[in-house]
Amino acid sequence: MQPLTLSKVAVRCGILAAVLFVVVVVALKFGAVPVSLYGLAKDLIGVLIGRTSQISSEYGMIIREIRLPRIALGIFVGASLSVAGTSFQALLRNPLADPYVLGVSYGAAVGSILALVIEPHIAMRPEIAAVFTPLGGFLGATLTISIVYLLGRYRSQLDGKTLLLSGVIAGSFLSAMIMLLITMLPSSSTRGMAVWLMGDLSTPMPLVLGWVLRTGFLVFFTMIYLTASDLNLLLAGEREAMHLGVDVRKVQLVVYLSASALTGLAVSVSGSIGYVGLLVPHVMRMIFGSDYRMLLPAAAFGGAIAVVIADTAARTIAAPSELPVGAITAIAGAPLFIYL
């Protein structure tokens, strides 16, 4: 018997963070312009501990303005999707649940596609235009979250089974809408959409959006993590959890809203990258066990690592052209899922 302690969680997170760091350094190295691995690691540590704000000038621009922001986005998206998937698996008591099971990604897709369609027709300032599609995606996600929440209540309270049903129905309705939009639109814009639907990290993000994403992730992750002990009990069923002192309705509401918001944020900047939110939680569960106090941070690191690796592969396999990262996660994820 070895009960989980806070220091155990901290040590394991430290190891995962070190793995993530190595993956980031390697990912930074790969690309059209060759850079030295050792120099990169040294520079990155310097930046992280704040001793210097400089990355060697020979390749600094490429690293700072192209590769690093993209990797940062990958870290955020991977962590968000994986944490959301882990949370939904407990909330819905279903090991097959992933971040998209409740239709949020389809809502974000409809929002983004509508934004893509509208964008050329209205005049707006360039800084708004840069965030217009993600904004559309996030609005679509928010709308879907609200509608699924309203439909997913039974006797005016959130109910796991009803929530799953209403999420699946909302998802299939919205995916029909996406099909409709795609067939109605001129073929020139559908390739961009298809890439977006598969998941893609190559669109450059304005700086301000990065801040929104990071803050959003920290807030929603903290809210979910505070319910980690309750989620452990919720896995045994709503009635059991209630008898063990969990305020079931409150926990369900907090987790549903936070996990959906994480999904909405991730999807609105990267499209629906598949399998990360389903597989990473299970892999982490096999390594660290299913205690949510350990599993949630492990899933965050694991998701980040998985997406950064997948995106590096997407950038380099068919270089100089790029593949959508979602295609990589799906191609690698499906066989892995069968293996598990």
Next chain:
Amino acid sequence: MSGSKGTVMERGAHDGARASSEARLSVEQVSYAYTPNPSQAPVFTLEATSFQAKAGEIVAVLGPNASGKSTVLRLIAGALEPLSGRILLNGQETHLMEPRIRAQRIAMVQQESQLLFPAKVWEFVLQGRHPHGKSLRFETENDVAILKAALGDVGAHHLMDRLMDQISGGEKQRVILARALAQQPTLLLLDEPTLHLDIGAQVDFLHTLKKLTVTNKYAVVIVTHELNLAGEYADQVVLMQKGKCLRVGTPANVYQRDLLEQVFQTQLTVEQRVNGRPRVSVLEKSE
């Protein structure tokens, strides 16, 4: 059975989390109506039911299927709100208690726990400590000591590192009881705890329960179909039929042949044994 480490309740007294007063459950004229759809008539009604349970006493709720036994238990557990009447545990209405406080005082043993992912026995029993901490918590040494005492109390100490889905039905029921003990409740509720057990394991389970009830001064309400086990181990029985509480009293008083025949719709005999406990035998059905 608990060895030198002290029982789970003694441990509880040390950490001071336990309510000082002895448990006293009082179910007062409680009724309930189950309505799946507000516009329809209720599909099940529980008529005014009253009984009491004191510390160190086992009350068995008996009756055929759909008589309202489990509804009574869920009302006591505070999971349902009574339509009228009230249920008081040491003067406080159970359904109005804050969930965490309620779980510190009332523990529920259900038939079987469904686990989504595999869990070890010790992890499962530690869940019982959940109501005694803040929302996000890591177990303390005191929690671990209580876990060990609880497993010792039910004679399942050796199962600690086994997986929940790799132990027998009888062992599982003991472990579920140990989790309830780890909550350090004053009131223990059991919903057909012996349903899937063979007769030896049933007797074993109730014997352990009886012993713990007396030593740890729990008030116990148990829902069961086992007339003879209830007759043997309960201090009081509540006989129910179709949502009505027909009789409350000692087994010897309630186990009347005519009454039981009418309630269970079968012919039977009741004999009073030398220890004052009744024994029920079912007779062959005449055509």
